[in-house]
Amino acid sequence: ASAAGVADLTASISGQANVSAGMQASYVVSLTNVGAASTSGIYSVSLTLPAGVSFMSGSGAGWSFGTAAGAGGSIIVIATNSNPLAAAGTNSFSLTVQPSGSLVNGSVVLLNGTLS
Numbered sequence: 001a002s003a004a005g006v007a008d009l010t011a012s013i014s015g016q017a018n019v020s021a022g023m024q025a026s027y028v029v030s031l032t033n034v035g036a037a038s039t040s041g042i043y044s045v046s047l048t049l050p051a052g053v054s055f056m057s058g059s060g061a062g063w064s065f066g067t068a069a070g071a072g073g074s075i076i077v078i079a080t081n082s083n084p085l086a087a088a089g090t091n092s093f094s095l096t097v098q099p100s101g102s103l104v105n106g107s108v109v110l111l112n113g114t115l116s
Helices: none
Strands: 009-015 024-035 041-048 053-059 064-069 077-083 089-099 114-116
Touching: 024 041, 041 053, 041 064, 041 089, 053 077, 053 114, 077 089
Parallel strands: none
Antiparallel strands: 009 024, 024 089, 041 077, 041 114, 053 089, 064 077
């Protein structure tokens, strides 16, 4: 349970479980405000794509997307939104990535993320 008058966001990701090297894959990141108040200011989701996986695009109402270099050749995708998210409200964005042809089919690709 969250404190009275405070926004509290949770996130989940869904999408393709199996992707072939060189083929694009789409994922949806969903946020839910389980807190008692609307968000104020900017909230963001950072997803780390492992080396060999490229960020192709992102879309969603009010979302903007940027990238940064991560450790070991990984790419950090940063999605930000400043639109208020009401208590019990949801918001989502889609993300398209592409594993490079250098990855062997059957390789496991994990997306790790943080919410702030």
